Amino acid sequence: GAVVSQHPSWVICKSGTSVKIECRSLDFQATTMFWYRQFPKQSLMLMATSNEGSKATYEQGVEKDKFLINHASLTLSTLTVTSAHPEDSSFYICSARETSGRQADTQYFGPGTRLTVL
Amino acid sequence: DAKTTQPPSMDCAEGRAANLPCNHSTISGNEYVYWYRQIHSQGPQYIIHGLKNNETNEMASLIITEDRKSSTLILPHATLRDTAVYYCIAAFGGATNKLIFGTGTLLAVQP
Numbered sequence: 344g345a346v347v348s349q350h351p352s353w354v355i356c357k358s359g360t361s362v363k364i365e366c367r368s369l370d371f372q373a374t375t376m377f378w379y380r381q382f383p384k385q386s387l388m389l390m391a392t393s394n395e396g397s398k399a400t401y402e403q404g405v406e407k408d409k410f411l412i413n414h415a416s417l418t419l420s421t422l423t424v425t426s427a428h429p430e431d432s433s434f435y436i437c438s439a440r441e442t443s444g445r446q447a448d449t450q451y452f453g454p455g456t457r458l459t460v461l
Numbered sequence: 462d463a464k465t466t467q468p469p470s471m472d473c474a475e476g477r478a479a480n481l482p483c484n485h486s487t488i489s490g491n492e493y494v495y496w497y498r499q500i501h502s503q504g505p506q507y508i509i510h511g512l513k514n515n516e517t518n519e520m521a522s523l524i525i526t527e528d529r530k531s532s533t534l535i536l537p538h539a540t541l542r543d544t545a546v547y548y549c550i551a552a553f554g555g556a557t558n559k560l561i562f563g564t565g566t567l568l569a570v571q572p
Contacts, residue, residue, distance in 0.1 A: 387562040448554040452504035
């Protein structure tokens, strides 16, 4: 149980284009999902908290107009990197918070999406 | 959220127990201790978490000191597949459950 998927697993795009990354909780409902970014040889950095049916909460220094987050259902959150540039190239990882059962409040992570902007 | 301190790296022989320490001296009474690990180029994997009592599951054991200022993650029989970066995180439960990752411990299991 507690499986989170991401799509795509990797994407290469041209500078100036937008890229959408999907995060799905496959066997549980998640009212809250989180988006992280990880640069090479660095730790995960929390970008934003995504709440189903409401606006996302962004961490300090993260541009909300550049990283659009939509959480339209209890099993799906999307992150759109708008007008991507080479400095946005990174490993993007989502997590979903289990809300019931013995593992309530535990976050489970997706496998990540490698974004390369040329 | 309380800051945690971990050694940057550790080695362990295959088949032996791996004991990974974590200091969280400023942890508050209702913050949990979570452990995750990240194998290269993958998303973090949940291992275990606890509040006050020691916890055990199929992956590991978590020993939390009585004053809750430190904890130890124990992998009872380390294998080569356990080579990963292990993160110890102090975080509140509930809707405000943000995980702030530090630099973790790179555990290298040696054959």
